[in-house]
Amino acid sequence: MAEGRPNEEAERVLAAIRQAVVQEAPLEVVGAGTKRGLGRPVDSADRLDLSGLTGIDLYEPEELVLRAGAGTPLAEIEAAAAENRQHLAFEPPDFGPLYGGEAGRQTIGGVIACNLAGPRRIQAGAARDHFLGVEAVSGRGEAFKAGGRVVKNVTGYDLCKLLAGSHGTLAAMTRITVKILPAPGKIRTVMVLGLDDEAAGAAMRAAMGSPYEVSGAAHLPAAIAAENPVDMVRDADGAATLVRVEGPGPSVEARAASLHALLSEHGRTEELHSSRSGALWRHLRDAAPFAAETGRPLWRVSVPPTAGAALAARIAASGPVRHCFDWAGGLVWLELPDESDRARATLVRAAAADAGGHALLLRGSVELRAELPVFQPPSPGRAALTARIKDAFDPRGILNPGRMYPEG
Amino acid sequence: MQMPEPDRSVQDRAPEIVRGLRSILAGEAVIAGEAELRAYECDGLTAYKALPMAVVLPSTTEEVARVLRFCKSQGVKVVPRGAGTSLSGGTLPLVDGIVLGLGKFNSVLEIDFENRCAVVQPGVTNLAISQAVDHAGFYYAPDPSSQIACSIGGNVAENAGGVHCLKYGVTTNNLLGVELVTMEGEVLRIGGKGLDAEGYDLLGIVTGSEGLLGVITEVTVRILRKPETARAVLIGFPSNEQAGDCVAKVIGAGIIPGGMEMMDKPAIRATEDFVHAGYPLDVEALLIVELDGPKAEVDHLIETVATIAAACGAVYTRASENEDERLTFWAGRKAAFPAIGRISPDYFCMDGTIPRHRLPEVLTRMAELSAKYGLRVANVFHAGDGNLHPLILYDANAPGELEKAEEFGADILRLCVEVGGVLTGEHGVGVEKRDLMPAMFSEEDLKQQQRVKCAFDPEGLLNPGKVFPVLHRCAELGRMHIHRGQMPFPDLPRF
Numbered sequence A: 001m002a003e004g005r006p007n008e009e010a011e012r013v014l015a016a017i018r019q020a021v022v023q024e025a026p027l028e029v030v031g032a033g034t035k036r037g038l039g040r041p042v043d044s045a046d047r048l049d050l051s052g053l054t055g056i057d058l059y060e061p062e063e064l065v066l067r068a069g070a071g072t073p074l075a076e077i078e079a080a081a082a083e084n085r086q087h088l089a090f091e092p093p094d095f096g097p098l099y100g101g102e103a104g105r106q107t108i109g110g111v112i113a114c115n116l117a118g119p120r121r122i123q124a125g126a127a128r129d130h131f132l133g134v135e136a137v138s139g140r141g142e143a144f145k146a147g148g149r150v151v152k153n154v155t156g157y158d159l160c161k162l163l164a165g166s167h168g169t170l171a172a173m174t175r176i177t178v179k180i181l182p183a184p185g186k187i188r189t190v191m192v193l194g195l196d197d198e199a200a201g202a203a204m205r206a207a208m209g210s211p212y213e214v215s216g217a218a219h220l221p222a223a224i225a226a227e228n229p230v231d232m233v234r235d236a237d238g239a240a241t242l243v244r245v246e247g248p249g250p251s252v253e254a255r256a257a258s259l260h261a262l263l264s265e266h267g268r269t270e271e272l273h274s275s276r277s278g279a280l281w282r283h284l285r286d287a288a289p290f291a292a293e294t295g296r297p298l299w300r301v302s303v304p305p306t307a308g309a310a311l312a313a314r315i316a317a318s319g320p321v322r323h324c325f326d327w328a329g330g331l332v333w334l335e336l337p338d339e340s341d342r343a344r345a346t347l348v349r350a351a352a353a354d355a356g357g358h359a360l361l362l363r364g365s366v367e368l369r370a371e372l373p374v375f376q377p378p379s380p381g382r383a384a385l386t387a388r389i390k391d392a393f394d395p396r397g398i399l400n401p402g403r404m405y406p407e408g
Numbered sequence B: 001m002q003m004p005e006p007d008r009s010v011q012d013r014a015p016e017i018v019r020g021l022r023s024i025l026a027g028e029a030v031i032a033g034e035a036e037l038r039a040y041e042c043d044g045l046t047a048y049k050a051l052p053m054a055v056v057l058p059s060t061t062e063e064v065a066r067v068l069r070f071c072k073s074q075g076v077k078v079v080p081r082g083a084g085t086s087l088s089g090g091t092l093p094l095v096d097g098i099v100l101g102l103g104k105f106n107s108v109l110e111i112d113f114e115n116r117c118a119v120v121q122p123g124v125t126n127l128a129i130s131q132a133v134d135h136a137g138f139y140y141a142p143d144p145s146s147q148i149a150c151s152i153g154g155n156v157a158e159n160a161g162g163v164h165c166l167k168y169g170v171t172t173n174n175l176l177g178v179e180l181v182t183m184e185g186e187v188l189r190i191g192g193k194g195l196d197a198e199g200y201d202l203l204g205i206v207t208g209s210e211g212l213l214g215v216i217t218e219v220t221v222r223i224l225r226k227p228e229t230a231r232a233v234l235i236g237f238p239s240n241e242q243a244g245d246c247v248a249k250v251i252g253a254g255i256i257p258g259g260m261e262m263m264d265k266p267a268i269r270a271t272e273d274f275v276h277a278g279y280p281l282d283v284e285a286l287l288i289v290e291l292d293g294p295k296a297e298v299d300h301l302i303e304t305v306a307t308i309a310a311a312c313g314a315v316y317t318r319a320s321e322n323e324d325e326r327l328t329f330w331a332g333r334k335a336a337f338p339a340i341g342r343i344s345p346d347y348f349c350m351d352g353t354i355p356r357h358r359l360p361e362v363l364t365r366m367a368e369l370s371a372k373y374g375l376r377v378a379n380v381f382h383a384g385d386g387n388l389h390p391l392i393l394y395d396a397n398a399p400g401e402l403e404k405a406e407e408f409g410a411d412i413l414r415l416c417v418e419v420g421g422v423l424t425g426e427h428g429v430g431v432e433k434r435d436l437m438p439a440m441f442s443e444e445d446l447k448q449q450q451r452v453k454c455a456f457d458p459e460g461l462l463n464p465g466k467v468f469p470v471l472h473r474c475a476e477l478g479r480m481h482i483h484r485g486q487m488p489f490p491d492l493p494r495f
Ligand SMILES: Cc1cc2nc3c(=O)[nH]c(=O)nc-3n(C[C@H](O)[C@H](O)[C@H](O)COP(=O)(O)OP(=O)(O)OC[C@H]3O[C@@H](n4cnc5c(N)ncnc54)[C@H](O)[C@@H]3O)c2cc1C
Pocket: B043, B044, B079, B080, B081, B082, B083, B084, B085, B086, B087, B089, B090, B091, B102, B122, B143, B144, B145, B146, B149, B150, B151, B152, B153, B154, B155, B156, B157, B158, B159, B160, B161, B162, B163, B210, B211, B212, B214, B215, B216, B217, B337, B338, B426, B427, B463
């Protein structure tokens, strides 16, 4: 625990941003740099490296809070939490390998800035929902804080929400306070075999509509299931629909049994215990089925759960695609074979919008990400408001210019 | 309470403005008679009152947009209002402004069990959402004690919480989308039935913005399947310290109860006299701990909690054996405010949050303050998350008592901040805590928040005088001071 050091580093960040403002020299903001491939290429020569802002300076397990420098490796935070049988309930994914990098290097700041969340999103929310307080330096070169270090707080605007998912375009976060919760004792996964995408969607929604506190609902079509590192999924010899329950032992057993009964109406069921379940959901969390071919464009589409299967079918009708579902069908992963077919990229966008959702080009070459919008293009009203919010934090376009939208 | 200097040029045009509003809305939807306006002079914070120029009650989004465009063109301030249960004066009218009431937006528009959400108009009450989905075994999780009256639009604006929010989250964690009309009269749809935001999290910033960023005209909330069972246990302790210790140990054991509430002796006495919930009267502190989930889990955890409580020195433990009993346990806690209302002509409800382990110290200092001001205080709080509700008892008709109660309240909130907590956990800043904001935020912090306000409402016409102690002009806030290649005070430590 490096008391004091983050403050010096934070002073350095403040000074660097002030200098950039004066010199009108934009900065690319990076933590460990594991997700530099997420977003449009940034128009700047200089980098603002936040990886020196390390150290957990407050962790009170019984208060459910942890505060750390924004550059603290997530792995360090997860290890400290695990010692107290706690965790970050939003299940932060590690996308390092999706971009051809190593796993285990990302910082807490990067996770929050991209508002990432894993399969437990459907139950526990995303990074935004666990982000309690922040100290940051705006693109105006001013240090500010927002939120607090208690789990319940409505004092002033919730600027944390704006910073989560702003991809470093509003402020450089220097210190972060998060909610940290008890980790579940046991995990069970009920697997339904051989369902097509539509039938799997119905099964996942039935599970979500049950009182059994489902904490994960994903569907792997046969081609993806066949490559799974977990033997029981791989050997399923067809599609696998996966429903997770977690908690204290007796409760998990009771709920898994009830889910068996419920889901057996949809297809043949099997059950995975804690160690296989752990490996399986880590794999899904990290979108690992798409880590092998890092040259292929990868889309992450967020839609109402009932719309997921039809969306995937629409893309599949236009040509080959590797896909799978998380969030009970509300998150669709789509990997296209190559970038050259720009018409299909346009189709993904249109299909997402038609389904009442939006698509993020999570991975693509620099050229592709410079040419195509990476984030769903906003409506004119939303675009104008987005620009005014950017202006409120970073009027001179110093921080990550162009990362989210070409205009800023 | 100092409100922004009224704009005389607007006040003088009141009749003309009312005529203009009547050209947009049908006759009875524009209220301008003094007697009728009285019904809107204050909200749940009854200490502050003012009469607006008019109250308008539009019934469609288009009407809201037209009213806002008209008000913008005339420089008329607008105070949005849901059910008026705010405890921080969020809907306090402005004499040179109008109140825009959303009472006519009272329909449940769509229930979508497959996507686990409900689309409702903002004037629908919190409880009505749960009632609308109850037949299928679903409910809406955040449950403020005011849930029979408060509107979901008001809940979004205040980011309301409830007794179940430690486990299920507050409003912001249970919201999927809103339709928002800006002061310019532009209609924005934010979010929908999917989970993640596209671009900046506008839904997140609008939630808890206290009516300062836009008028909410539609809300999509997440609904949950009701737990299979729920049981509550009453636990009495001879001291507040022991009760606080028990709360910490329960959470330390990895248990997040559905609800965990605490009351001190004066609150126990007042609620028991009022609703006869069967609370023990010979204890200093009472916990209500609710466990929910599958029966196997609940029965197992009730045992664990009882064991922890005994080790912490509990002298009274009683678990609910059926649903009626569980609801009776809660009836007392949920009626705490009216119960206090019976024993005192007036009361202020404070709402600070503290790191829980500072509780004994905060309660001791609160007792000292109570003696110093000569005013009684009763405490109910959301023990799991450290959100305190000290109720300060006073008599507004006794000369000087209101001012004394205000000062007492301010001292309590400053104490909360001093121990690492915050001014408000769920009731909002409004006018009530506005001038205390500098106790928690620096000038830079507050300016950054106001710049966000400027992005939505550059002329500051929406609910001005709330939340921010000093109103800066947006042009001034936007300016950057760079002089001869230097920014001011580069060496000043900021952290
Ligand atoms: C007895 C009692 C118990 C309470 N218990 C709790 C509790 O347990 N938890 C809790 O969190 N709160 C509680 N409250 C406070 C209050 O009920 C909540 O803040 C509630 O969310 C306010 O809803 P409302 O519809 O009454 O809003 P109002 O009081 O009408 O308005 C509140 C604020 O929201 C704005 N607003 C309202 N509607 C809109 C809209 N459609 N668009 C934009 N802005 C809008 C207003 O301008 C104002 O600033 C309690 C209040 C009382 C009187």
